[in-house]
Amino acid sequence: MLTLLRYGVRVAPGSTLLTMGLAVLGSLLGMAVTLLTGRVVGAVPGVIDGRPGAMALGEFSWLLGALLAVFVIDSLTPALQQLTSLTMDAALVRAIGTGITEPLLRPRRIQHLEDTEVLDVQERAKGKGGFHLAHGMSQLPYLFASRVTLIGSAIIVGAMFAWWVAVMLVAMSLVLEWYGGRLVEREVDVWWGNTEEQRRAHYLFNLGMRDAPKELRVFGLHHWLVKRYVGEWTAGYRPVWARRRSNAKWSLLIGGVHLIANGIAIIAVGRAALNGSLPLTQVATTLPAILAIGQSNNGYGVVQVRRGLSAYRAMRDLPATIETKHPEPVVTTRHRIETMPAREVRFEKVGFHYPGSEVAVLKDLDLTLHAREALALVGINGAGKSTLVKLLGGVYQPTSGRILVDGVDLVDLDLAAWQRRVAAIVQDFLRFPLSVTDNVVFGSVERAGDELTLARVARESGIDAVVRGLPKGWDTVLDKTFDGGVDLSGGEWQRVALARALFAVHAGAGVLVLDEPAAALDVRAEAELVERYLELTSGVASLIISHRFSVVRNADRICVLSGGRIVEDGTHEELLAGNGEYATMFRLQAERYVTGA
Numbered sequence: 169m170l171t172l173l174r175y176g177v178r179v180a181p182g183s184t185l186l187t188m189g190l191a192v193l194g195s196l197l198g199m200a201v202t203l204l205t206g207r208v209v210g211a212v213p214g215v216i217d218g219r220p221g222a223m224a225l226g227e228f229s230w231l232l233g234a235l236l237a238v239f240v241i242d243s244l245t246p247a248l249q250q251l252t253s254l255t256m257d258a259a260l261v262r263a264i265g266t267g268i269t270e271p272l273l274r275p276r277r278i279q280h281l282e283d284t285e286v287l288d289v290q291e292r293a294k295g296k297g298g299f300h301l302a303h304g305m306s307q308l309p310y311l312f313a314s315r316v317t318l319i320g321s322a323i324i325v326g327a328m329f330a331w332w333v334a335v336m337l338v339a340m341s342l343v344l345e346w347y348g349g350r351l352v353e354r355e356v357d358v359w360w361g362n363t364e365e366q367r368r369a370h371y372l373f374n375l376g377m378r379d380a381p382k383e384l385r386v387f388g389l390h391h392w393l394v395k396r397y398v399g400e401w402t403a404g405y406r407p408v409w410a411r412r413r414s415n416a417k418w419s420l421l422i423g424g425v426h427l428i429a430n431g432i433a434i435i436a437v438g439r440a441a442l443n444g445s446l447p448l449t450q451v452a453t454t455l456p457a458i459l460a461i462g463q464s465n466n467g468y469g470v471v472q473v474r475r476g477l478s479a480y481r482a483m484r485d486l487p488a489t490i491e492t493k494h495p496e497p498v499v500t501t502r503h504r505i506e507t508m509p510a511r512e513v514r515f516e517k518v519g520f521h522y523p524g525s526e527v528a529v530l531k532d533l534d535l536t537l538h539a540r541e542a543l544a545l546v547g548i549n550g551a552g553k554s555t556l557v558k559l560l561g562g563v564y565q566p567t568s569g570r571i572l573v574d575g576v577d578l579v580d581l582d583l584a585a586w587q588r589r590v591a592a593i594v595q596d597f598l599r600f601p602l603s604v605t606d607n608v609v610f611g612s613v614e615r616a617g618d619e620l621t622l623a624r625v626a627r628e629s630g631i632d633a634v635v636r637g638l639p640k641g642w643d644t645v646l647d648k649t650f651d652g653g654v655d656l657s658g659g660e661w662q663r664v665a666l667a668r669a670l671f672a673v674h675a676g677a678g679v680l681v682l683d684e685p686a687a688a689l690d691v692r693a694e695a696e697l698v699e700r701y702l703e704l705t706s707g708v709a710s711l712i713i714s715h716r717f718s719v720v721r722n723a724d725r726i727c728v729l730s731g732g733r734i735v736e737d738g739t740h741e742e743l744l745a746g747n748g749e750y751a752t753m754f755r756l757q758a759e760r761y762v763t764g765a
């Protein structure tokens with residue numbers, strides 16, 4: 169509790185302290201109500217009979233007034249506490265969100281995102297089984313309050329009646345809480361997506377709600393989906409119900425023992441009252457205190473806090489785990505990256521296999537991309553073209569060999585600065601559900617307000633015509649689920665992505681990578697792109713990857729990637745004359761077009 173409290177105070181000092189303060193105040197006021205009630209009840213017979221030495225009516229009225237005042241304040245604190253705890257919660261959710269995402273986003277490479285240990289810590293930080301750190305934090309005030317109530321009420325029972333009763337009740341309450349917590353924990357573990365069927369049910373639910381609206385209708389899968397979902401869901405929750413049944417047995421047993429302990433305490437108080445050894449005030453104070461101890465256990469809260477603590481520890485360990493396993497390169501040398509590459513980017517005997525995989529995607533690959541040159545890279549599916557782009561962008565590091573930019577090894581360059589020099593449209597480029605402007609200027613967010621460049625790239629990429637047709641022009645949100653938003657076609661999106669890359673180039677990027685830029689374009693748009701390709705990329709080193717030879721043949725130079733190496737290198741004409749892989753692939757494609765015609 170104290171660890172989480174410290175975290176809360178660090179992140180949201182005001183609202184955390186207020187929330188905890190109000191929770192503890194609520195408990196103290198509750199106990200004050202118990203004490204005052206005892207005194208009021210104890211004083212009543214004397215006041216009615218007007219016994220000598222008994223409380224005067226005036227004093228009694230004050231006592232009653234005090235009880236009422238404390239009761240009213242006690243009733244108001246939960247509402248206040250809810251307000252402050254909502255504020256605390258908002259601050260915590262924000263802090264936890266950045267606490268988890270920031271360490272994952274910070275590294276310039278992405279190996280850590282495929283590291284199972286990092287992924288595991290990240291999963292735990294997010295809160296396994298839905299037990300988010302924020303949930304743990306939200307239980308903290310109740311747990312603090314229940315502890316204060318437990319201790320305070322035990323003192324009341326001990327001081328006013330008998331310490332053995334107080335000790336017995338506290339021990340029973342803690343045992344019940346501990347055991348209740350264990351039962352909750354076991355049920356939760358079975359509950360939260362831990363069965364294969366639950367995961368499948370979850371997948372089917374998303375399929376129906378979000379992922380496949382068109383296919384489900386086209387293939388008439390509606391009834392199949394509902395039936396399958398119900399089947400998987402029912403099967404998935406069977407272990408949960410089995411666990412619940414077995415839990416209920418134990419809950420009844422331990423709850424029974426707890427009740428017996430409470431019963432013993434109440435009978436003991438009753439006996440003492442009847443034989444005259446316990447005055448009425450003590451009786452009226454002790455009985456509610458006994459009940460308060462009985463109710464102060466909170467097994468669910470304990471589990472929430474315990475799991476919240478484990479999520480907190482994982483979140484705290486996440487940056488260190490990433491830094492230790494995937495240290496960011498420390499750059500000691502200074503280079504003028506703003507002008508790189510002035511001559512070339514050279515892959516020198518580069519070998520690469522993905523983390524966790526033994527398969528070498530690239531083997532001793534040699535390739536030079538000259539400054540201001542348009543180089544096309546071709547190869548069959550899975551040849552490693554996109555992988556090569558990832559290495560060029562520095563998101564992965566070669567497992568052997570090196571990549572030299574103007575003779576400087578990429579590992580000796582400031583990676584963040586180098587990545588700003590590379591503008592790329594990758595195959596699975598991002599489609600931000602934001603305005604068209606945002607989608608384009610994200611190419612170089614520092615130049616976001618540059619209207620001239622925006623207009624220029626709109627012309628060059630051909631999205632000016634698209635934007636003119638949108639209801640709010642550049643401000644239109646590119647996602648139909650937002651008010652006034654629209655959905656673009658695949659080809660229109662591709663132009664937006666092209667505009668984004670061109671925006672980056674005009675903002676100063678020195679390398680332009682176009683990975684399948686024409687895949688979703690219609691024939692005319694493709695022809696336009698091809699026609700303007702060299703013009704668009706003049707002045708930068710550009711690498712274009714495409715299976716369409718109409719796009720590729722215009723490049724200054726074409727390289728064929730096969731078996732992890734560059735096996736052919738030359739102009740379109742040279743490669744055709746060479747009669748190698750390129751010529752075969754080209755003729756196959758050309759033949760199909762000719763036959764089709």
Ligand SMILES: Nc1ncnc2c1ncn2[C@@H]1O[C@H](COP(=O)(O)OP(=O)(O)OP(=O)(O)O)[C@@H](O)[C@H]1O
Binds near residue numbers: 522523529554
């Ligand atoms: N993250 C990854 N982890 C493990 N293997 C991967 C990963 N990404 C790609 N691969 C493998 O690397 C090989 C090369 O993939 P890559 O995407 O670079 O091919 P490509 O030439 O771009 O193919 P395509 O023409 O289909 O786009 C493939 O065998 C692929 O399965």
